[in-house]
Amino acid sequence: MALVLQSLDDDQVQELVVIDLEGKSSIADFMVIGSGRSTRQVAAMAQKLGERLKQGGFGHPRIEGLPAADWVLIDAGGVVVHLFRPEVRSFYNLERMWGFDGPSGAA
Incomplete structure (x- = not known):
């Protein structure tokens, strides 16, 4: 998890959100969502x-999703990373689907 977060930080990810999935899903322990410009x-x-x-x-x-790069999913085992262009991220709104309210009170 630390490697994922450091890598994304190094590459200037925007609006990074980490959602703890333990007990909520068997697909991964954490979901990381971030945006690129x-x-x-x-x-x-x-x-x-x-x-x-x-x-x-x-x-x-x-x-998955590299050719278009509007939404790219990286399955790193216990961590699933979703990287979006901002417009695509707001359209799909994964944070809300997983019940996460961001720091502003709304995902």
Whole structure:
């Protein structure tokens, strides 16, 4: 988890949210949601995170959605990362679906 957060921070992710899924879902222990300013930044963050996870000994994460890079999902085992362009993120609003109210009181 620390590697994921550090990688995204290094790549200037925006509006980072971490949702604890323990006891709520069997898909992962944590869901991380973040935004990039453009499709290029979203794709670059996803590719770098995948490389850093491999180098860190966490196996080969599955990455879906890279060609369009509007919404990229990185399955890193216990952590699932969703990276969005801001408009796409607000449309799908995963935070609300998982019952997370952000710091402002609304996801």
